[in-house]
Amino acid sequence: MDAQRLKDSFARVAEQGDAVALFFYSDLFVRNPHLRDMFPIGMSHQRDKLLRALGSIVAQVDDLPTLVPFLQQLGRDHRRFGIIAEHYPHVGASLVATLRYFSGTSWSEDVESDWNAAYGLVAKVMLEAADEDSLSSPAWWNGQVVAVERRRFDIAVLRVMPDRPLPYLPGQSVALEVPSRLRHWRYYSMANAPRPDQTMDFHVRLVDGGPVSPVLVRGTENGDRVRMGAPVGTLTLDEESGRDILLVAGSTGLAPLKAILEQIARRPAPPRVHLFFGARTRDGLYDLEDLAKMAGRFPWLRVVPAVSDESGGHGFSTVLQSGPPPGAPPASGSWFDAPGPPPGVSPSGVSPSGGDDGVEHGNLSDVVARQGPWDGHDAYVCGPGAMVGHTVEQLARLGVPRDRIRLETFADAQR
């Protein structure tokens, strides 16, 4: 197998973009109509995924130490789709047919045998990994929703009970499928450290126009079924480290960090932990109540909530709770110069430093940066892509070594 010839061949074909994947799937389904049902109706994302996967496989074809783990994961991932050994040759045949079709005159017997050899290797590694995985875990887990809490019109916390133990590390996530959107899998992080009763919490934010999240947030009830794939993800706690810990969560990016926080809380001697929890507006801080309780219970934990799109003024709820409006001119008397903290709003442990009930204002990354120094900390960052990017930039600027920052974005994982 000539790696360079393979790369050149793929580069020529890949220039033709989406048409290549379109031809591949049509060819596969014309030859094997029964495979069509394993895919969703809309295939554009599927085609993107195929081209990306092919691209990375071909790019690493002469770098087996990198390629093999990638393929092993790919093989394990495909178990939940119901892909089995007998499907692999069909895929290989359609792949070669597609490449031949788009290669035109540059196709030759040598190129064809390169591709056959490469595909044979890919299929072998994927299948072996899938087989090995099947010894220890099922292809998927069935789960039942046992609690639904709608925290805002577009944010819900779901509790799911898997039908058999689903071991995972805090910070990891699973792909989820709901019965009304078959073959649409979306990744969600477990928001708790593993519990004795096996239940798992998911923080779901509705993505406008997405197929899955609106069903999870607005159309899911107790007793509903879900399917889950095997846990994945590397945003996990570095247990070797003795350093203090900085957790930075944007919106539902809180989920994996909360799981890690629970894991830390189980240690006999937890390090000091700062948790920054940011959202655009105050009502986006959907889990602050629970975090405040934890902060009250654990002296080593400090929780700093932050909002980016609301000015320092007061939201409706604050006005209701804190008596006369701050904007009103002081009357002759002295009684409302200092309304005092409204009951129940300023829980201990939540940062008292930032104006009204401890909520900081500004971009989360700036709020984090102003409260440094962080150079002695391990940082864990999760949230929307831009927020994660800015935070990592700021932390690097403040002297946190890049290898002490673990992160995850859910930009395209959740829809």
Added chain:
Amino acid sequence: MNSPNLPVVSEGARLTPGELHSVVFARAALGRRGYDEEQVRNFLAYVERELVQIFNDQAVLADEVNRLRAQAAKGTRGVMAPEDAHFQAVRILSQAQQTADLYVADAERYTRELAHEARLQREAILSDAKGRAEQMLEDAHRKAVAVAEAAVRHAGQQSPPPGAARAGGMPDGAGGMPDDERLALQREVAYLRTYSDVYRSHLRSYLEALLRNVAEWEASEQSSLPR
């Protein structure tokens, strides 16, 4: 009188070599040599018709052969090679898939736009509500201040004896306070009473309006949410 072996000429049937071979003409009438002329003439007419039919058929067949040969030479229409049929099927399926993808993308975009508008409306409603709430509080504050000032003026005019009926229903323990302090407390009590009165009534009417909105919203959502 026909010989039993003379072929019966029927429409559609074709003269066969076997029939021709077995034709037997009757002898001519007495005094004449040979076959019965009538029968021979009839038979020749029959053979002629058959030949015409055969030539016609042959011409039609030759045309058909030429047409098919021409088609085969052009090679596109008619029966397709299996490979071409496969590509044709792949093309048709690809077009169908693209149509489906387009519909899905359109539906997604439409949902996104609707949701975006709903969010804008939600924000407008919220900021409106905040504005109203602030107005409410300000109104309550203004009225309460006015009432408090009035109460103080009233108390000042009356200069009531210590421990007697007090404007704000002060607790008895306040009896021994100096006058200015008592006045301040009376003013505060009057202020707070009026403030909470005005505030409560505003809040009540506002919450009732909100509840009506929520009920309408729920009703419209239940009729539109697919399950």
